Amino acid sequence: MYTIHGALGSPYSMKMRSLLRYRRITHVWSHGSHMQQLAAEKSLPPVIPVIEYPDVSFRNDSTPVLYDLEERHEERSVVPPDPAQAFIAHLLEDFADEWLTKAMFGYRWLEEVDQVQMSRWLSFDALKGGGLEASQGMAKHFRERQVGRMGIVGCTAENFALIEDSTRRVMQALEDHVVNEHYLFGTRPSLAEISIYGQFSQLGVDPTAQAMMRADYPYTFRWMLHVDDMSGIEGDWDAADSSFKPVVEVLMAEFGRVYVPFLLANEAAAEAGEDTFSIDVEGLPYSQGTFKYQLKCLRELRHRYGKLDADTRAKVDPILAQNNCLEFLQ
Structure with a gap:
């Protein structure tokens, strides 16, 4: 069984979940705030999702993982044979x-309406409780960090x-x-x-x-x-x-x-x-x-x-x- 350590707000997490669902590869969806820490612990690049393999090895970077799964599982390939x-x-x-x-x-970080809602939702996702004051406090810092990175990307x-x-x-x-x-x-x-x-x-x-x-x-x-x-x-x-x-x-x-x-x-x-x-x-x-x-x-x-x-x-x-x-x- 594989585990996808991912997040609803991560496009690559959703990509990998869709892939494993379509291919009927047995997996668990683990949504949390620990993914980047997990990547660092496993000496991986700081990107999500982190895929935990059945042998308890860990990989990330969605494209190499996609092709690695093609090698490991023949059924329901997503690579055309031609x-x-x-x-x-x-x-x-x-x-x-x-x-x-x-x-x-x-779209997520340029306009205030999106910055506010998505920073609050993503913080809510990460904390899974703890009260509105805690998640909105986290949201403020998360929003500032993400908006500050816009020029980089x-x-x-x-x-x-x-x-x-x-x-x-x-x-x-x-x-x-x-x-x-x-x-x-x-x-x-x-x-x-x-x-x-x-x-x-x-x-x-x-x-x-x-x-x-x-x-x-x-x-x-x-x-x-x-x-x-x-x-x-x-x-x-x-x-x-x-x-x-x-x-x-x-x-x-x-x-x-x-x-x-x-x-x-x-x-x-x-x-x-x-x-x-x-x-x-x-x-x-x-x-x-x-x-x-x-x-x-x-x-x-x-x-x-x-x-x-x-x-x-x-x-x-x-x-x-x-x-x-x-x-x-x-």
């Missing part, structure tokens, strides 16, 4: 984890126009798709949908973002609630010779529009020894501090592309090329 579909699904998973997460931070008011426009394009692509079918690579979920869900699970709770979703993307909002628990889903993958669905084409266009310039600018700044970088996407500016983890993500994307055989590249190269995604992988 290597072309699997590669595109991985790109979209990375896009969700590293770019769409900025919408979660921005690039979720400033100046950047948010681009983040929000990008998020809305993703939601519109899903809104157009999910009224016809729920999944991207067949009639069963992949790592891409599960990772998108992880981020959007938070937008479906926070006041401003939830109101936006309910008003403008109601079926994406409802779809998200289905992805939370897909343990009853039985389905098939699309045939290997199938074309990518239109929704995948649109999502890859967004990947190329915002995420490729973001990754390349971060890489160039790191190589030049610069502390910050900036991009401009269709007239909307974005800047943040250089971030080492995204360098790791870029290396991993290039490594995965480099391992593709000629036949697989022949299938993925057209969608990559038409969306500004080919050269950065080579």
Whole structure:
């Protein structure tokens, strides 16, 4: 039995819970305030969730854990067997984890109404009692800390126009798709949908973002609630010779529009020894501090592309090329 040491307010915790639920991997959900302390005790990076394995080993960082579980459990994989579909699904998973997460931070901590409610709710979650005075006192300090970190993760008011426009394009692509079918690579979920869900699970709770979703993307909002628990889903993958669905084409266009310039600018700044970088996407500016983890993500994307055989590249190269995604992988 696995244990997910996570939190309702953590998109990656919700991602991993959805994953284990769909895969029917026996697990316990342990919601608490001790996760980062647990990570430190186990010499892990200070990120959540922390996954406790049946052998009482501990891991975190959701993407490596997802693939490790693929090695350990064969049933109900979330990686399409077709290597072309699997590669595109991985790109979209990375896009969700590293770019769409900025919408979660921005909607949660830029406006006072969201800062107040979510700091109080997250403190309530952590304390599980102790009285309103205690949780609201904790909320004040938590709110100040999170708001103070916004520049580090690039979720400033100046950047948010681009983040929000990008998020809305993703939601519109899903809104157009999910009224016809729920999944991207067949009639069963992949790592891409599960990772998108992880981020959007938070937008479906926070006041401003939830109101936006309910008003403008109601079926994406409802779809998200289905992805939370897909343990009853039985389905098939699309045939290997199938074309990518239109929704995948649109999502890859967004990947190329915002995420490729973001990754390349971060890489160039790191190589030049610069502390910050900036991009401009269709007239909307974005800047943040250089971030080492995204360098790791870029290396991993290039490594995965480099391992593709000629036949697989022949299938993925057209969608990559038409969306500004080919050269950065080579």
